[in-house]
Structures are given as structure tokens and as C-alpha cells.
Amino acid sequence: xxxxxxxxxxxxxxxxxxxxxxxxxxxxxxxxxxxxxxxxxxxxxxxxxxxxxxxxxxxxxxxxxxxxxxxxxxxxxxxxxxxxxxxxxxxxxxxxxxxxxxxxxxxxxxxxxxxxxxxxxxxxxxxxxxxxxxxxxxxxxxxxxxxxxxxxxxxxxxxxxxxxxxxxxxxxxxxxxxxxxxxxxxxxxxxxxxxxxxxxxxxxxxxxxxxxxxxxxxxxxxxxxxxxxxxxxxxxxxxxxxxxxxxxxxxxxxxxx
Amino acid sequence: xxxxxxxxxxxxxxxxxxxxxxxxxxxxxxxxxxxxxxxxxxxxxxxxxxxxxxxxxxxxxxxxxxxxxxxxxxxxxxxxxxxxxxxxxxxxxxxxxxxxxxxxxxxxxxxxxxxxxxxxxxxxxxxxxxxxxxxxxxxxxxxxxxxxxxxxxxxxxxxxxxxxxxxxxxxxxxxxxxxxxxxxxxxxxxxxxxxxxxxxxxxxxxxxxxxxxxxxxxxxxxxxxxxxxxxxx
Numbered sequence: 001x002x003x004x005x006x007x008x009x010x011x012x013x014x015x016x017x018x019x020x021x022x023x024x025x026x027x028x029x030x031x032x033x034x035x036x037x038x039x040x041x042x043x044x045x046x047x048x049x050x051x052x053x054x055x056x057x058x059x060x061x062x063x064x065x066x067x068x069x070x071x072x073x074x075x076x077x078x079x080x081x082x083x084x085x086x087x088x089x090x091x092x093x094x095x096x097x098x099x100x101x102x103x104x105x106x107x108x109x110x111x112x113x114x115x116x117x118x119x120x121x122x123x124x125x126x127x128x129x130x131x132x133x134x135x136x137x138x139x140x141x142x143x144x145x146x147x148x149x150x151x152x153x154x155x156x157x158x159x160x161x162x163x164x165x166x167x168x169x170x171x172x173x174x175x176x177x178x179x180x181x182x183x184x185x186x187x188x189x190x191x192x193x194x195x196x197x198x199x200x201x202x203x204x205x206x207x208x209x210x211x212x213x214x215x216x217x218x219x220x221x222x223x224x225x226x227x228x229x230x231x232x233x234x235x236x237x238x239x240x241x242x243x244x245x246x247x248x249x250x251x252x253x254x255x256x257x
Numbered sequence: 258x259x260x261x262x263x264x265x266x267x268x269x270x271x272x273x274x275x276x277x278x279x280x281x282x283x284x285x286x287x288x289x290x291x292x293x294x295x296x297x298x299x300x301x302x303x304x305x306x307x308x309x310x311x312x313x314x315x316x317x318x319x320x321x322x323x324x325x326x327x328x329x330x331x332x333x334x335x336x337x338x339x340x341x342x343x344x345x346x347x348x349x350x351x352x353x354x355x356x357x358x359x360x361x362x363x364x365x366x367x368x369x370x371x372x373x374x375x376x377x378x379x380x381x382x383x384x385x386x387x388x389x390x391x392x393x394x395x396x397x398x399x400x401x402x403x404x405x406x407x408x409x410x411x412x413x414x415x416x417x418x419x420x421x422x423x424x425x426x427x428x429x430x431x432x433x434x435x436x437x438x439x440x441x442x443x444x445x446x447x448x449x450x451x452x453x454x455x456x457x458x459x460x461x462x463x464x465x466x467x468x469x470x471x472x473x474x475x476x477x478x479x480x481x482x483x484x485x486x487x488x489x490x
Contacts, residue, residue, distance in 0.1 A: 117462030138465040
């Protein structure tokens with residue numbers, strides 16, 4: 001009887017180990033090497049660009065007070081001079097703003113309110129974006145293109161990456177990639193001809209009310225773009241109100257995550 | 258025979274222990290928490306932790322049960338109407354019973370309640386935002402200050418006292434996006450303050466937009482509705 005019990009316990013242990021292995025496998029991200037290769041090429045290319053300008057058209061679904069989905073459009077012009085200068089000009093249905101980062105200072109000007117705020121940020125574009133997002137709750141999906149480690153960040157935060165197909169879109173061939181994260185499904189189209197530029201990004205927010213979508217298309221990209229002198233200096237209008245940046249009261253801090 | 262039974266029990270235990278977590282994970286799909294648009298590289302939602310989401314997923318099951326109950330009530334009501342038409346009897350609607358569900362978000366110390374009605378759109382089971390202000394509080398916004406949770410509408414803050422809203426003094430540091438249009442401005446110590454419905458606000462940059470933060474009024478400014486301090490005669 002003892003030997004049977006031992007066998008049962010051993011069998012159970014083997015099964016536990018096997019099931020743990022299966023479970024661990026389920027937890028491991030399923031990353032298609034072909035998809036990740038495209039992402040790495042795109043990431044390397046974007047990181048290698050010191051001075052550039054992107055003109056982006058985007059749309060985002062929002063819910064109005066009647067619970068109906070309303071799509072809002074914006075045009076964003078991102079002008080970058082690495083490592084510490086950015087100007088983002090946004091005009092559209094709900095966001096109208098000019099964000100200027102110059103060294104360790106970041107200013108946000110809201111023309112409709114004729115008000116601006118200024119905060120200190122690290123003199124590094126990626127770290128400044130992190131601070132703006134984590135401490136002030138200001139998140140802009142397009143800003144992700146400004147990181148120099150897009151591939152690493154992506155790899156840490158996706159549970160699956162798939163190469164869907166090579167697609168012809170807008171008269172050019174693109175790699176069509178699909179990803180799943182913990183909270184979002186998203187797709188990326190990277191130019192398959194010429195420079196590996198991210199041309200289109202579509203995010204599906206699975207847990208937000210009505211599962212809204214954000215879609216962003218890079219309409220024009222100018223690399224080796226030299227901005228005019230003083231372009232990154234922020235000069236508020238003389239009659240603009242200076243107001244203080246405030247952190248959301250209910251923002252979950254990094255420690256709590 | 259007993260050996261087989263033992264093995265089966267062991268196997269069942271292993272399977273249950275091994276896969277219960279993944280089964281729980283299936284229940285994540287739930288439309289209904291406050292969410293800020295983030296980035297695809299952002300692994301954590303701004304407002305929700307994994308455990309919050311699991312809890313909400315479990316609540317989703319209760320939501321579905323209540324929605325089914327609501328549907329049954331609707332069908333019963335239709336049936337009553339049909340019978341009343343056939344028998345030419347006056348239709349007597351059932352006494353409305355407002356059912357509340359509670360969505361707890363412990364990290365924010367927030368309890369949000371809403372009626373089952375708001376789970377169902379007019380034409381059927383179309384999903385609508387579930388973490389939202391109940392229909393009888395339409396137009397109000399939820400404002401969180403520290404651990405406290407308020408409703409805000411047209412310049413007045415309220416707390417929920419067991420389903421009844423009671424207005425309360427505006428809590429300092431509360432930030433809202435709109436104040437009543439008939440505000441006045443007061444310049445104080447180099448800052449412009451906005452006074453609306455006896456509350457003073459300061460404009461601040463908040464989540465990429467302009468917000469109005471409740472602040473103390475400047476000394477010497479009379480706030481209507483408050484008694485003047487009596488001076489000894």
C-alpha cells in the first residue's frame with residue numbers, strides 16, 4: 001500500500017510540474033520572431049534619427065453623455081531634436097495644445113484657455129514622457145514614437161506579437177503586425193519599402209467603456225530635419241495665464257502597481 | 258479500485274490547483290472601469306490593478322444576472338400589457354424596484370453604485386458605461402479627493418448618504434473641469450481666483466487640460482450664506 005501511495009504522490013508531483021510548465025508557457029509572451037524583427041528594425045531606425053519631424057493624423061473614440069461613441073480627430077506635428085528638445089503642436093476636436101520641451105523644462109500651452117504650465121523634467125525625451133505620464137496623468141499614444149527603446153518597451157508589455165501579412169496600403173508595401181497586451185489589442189503597419197517607418201498604429205482599448213479605438217497615421221515624415229533657431233524656446237503670449245501643473249488625486253503610483 | 262479512486266482524486270486536485278488561475282483570467286473581459294487612454298507599451302492601466310480587474314470581472318457576472326433579471330421583468334411587463342389589452346382591463350404597472358449594484362475599487366476607496374437601468378440601453382442589451390453616475394444623477398461628475406468620493410454638478414459637491422445625495426462644502430483640492438458660468442474673478446497674491454456659488458477656485462493644468470481646483474478664499478472676502486462673525490458690543 002505504501003508503494004502505491006508513493007507512486008500516487010510521485011505521479012501527482014509530476015503532473016504538478018507538467019501543469020506548471022504548461023501554465024508558465026501560457027504566461028510567457030508568444031512573440032513571433034518575424035514580427036519582433038520588424039519592430040527591432042523600426043525601433044533602431046527611429047532611435048538613430050536625431051532630428052526629425054512627423055505629421056500625424058489621428059482619431060479616437062470617446063463616449064458622450066448619452067453613451068454614444070463619438071470619434072474625434074486631431075493633427076499632431078512632432079518636431080524632435082534629440083536628446084532633449086521636442087515641440088508637439090496639436091490641433092483638433094478636443095485637444096489643442098503646444099508642448100515644448102527644451103532641456104530640463106517642459107511647457108504646455110493651451111491656446112483656447114490662453115494658459116500655460118511649466119514643469120521640470122529630466123533632460124531626456126523618453127524620461128520626460130515617462131514623468132509626464134506617471135506623475136501628471138498626461139498620456140499621448142503618439143509620444144511613444146519618440147522613445148529610443150521602442151522594441152524593448154514593447155517586448156516587456158505584450159503577451160503576443162504576430163506577423164499578419166505584407167499588405168499594400170496607400171500604394172506602398174507594409175508589414176502588418178498585431179499585438180496583444182494586458183489591456184489593449186493593437187496593430188502596427190511598418191513600411192516594408194525604404195526606411196522602416198511606423199506608418200500606422202491602431203489601438204483597441206479592451207477595458208474602457210465601449211472599447212474605444214485610437215488610430216494614428218503618419219502622413220508625412222521628415223528626417224534630418226533642422227528646426228529653425230529658437231524653435232524649441234517657449235515664449236508664452238504676454239497675456240497668457242501661468243497655471244500650476246497638478247497631479248491627479250487618484251493616480252496609482254508606480255509603487256502601488 | 259481504491260487506488261484508481263485515489264489517483265483520480267489526486268489528478269483532479271492537481272488540475273484544479275494548476276488551472277484555476279487561468280480560468281479566473283478568462284473573466285477579465287469587462288467593459289466598465291474608468292480608464293485613461295494609455296499607450297500600447299503601458300502594461301498597467303492608470304486606475305486599475307490586476308486584483309481590481311479580477312474583482313470587477315467577478316462583479317460582471319453579477320451584472321449579467323441582474324441584466325437577465327431586468328429582461329425577465331420587461332417580458333413580464335409586456336405580458337401584463339398584452340393581457341390587459343386582450344381583456345380590455347386597465348394596465349397596472351408593477352411597482353418599480355430600483356436595484357443597485359456596487360462596484361468597489363478599494364485602491365481609490367471608491368464605491369460607485371448605479372441602477373440596473375443604466376446597464377441596458379433603450380433598445381436592448383447594448384453595453385453602456387457601467388462605472389458612471391447613476392441616471393438620477395445625470396450630468397454630475399465623480400470627483401475624488403484623497404480617499405473621499407464626491408458627486409459634483411453645477412458648482413455643488415454632494416456625498417452619497419445611503420442613496421440620498423447631501424450637499425457638502427466644497428472640499429479643498431478637489432479639481433473639476435467646469436464651474437458655473439456666472440463666476441466672478443478675484444485677484445489675490447498674484448493669482449486669479451474664480452468664485453462661483455460661494456466657492457473659490459484656482460485654474461490648474463490637470464491631465465493635459467485646464468481644471469479648477471477648490472481653494473480657500475482670500476481673507477476679507479464675504480462668502481454669502483455664512484454668518485458674519487459677531488463683534489462684542
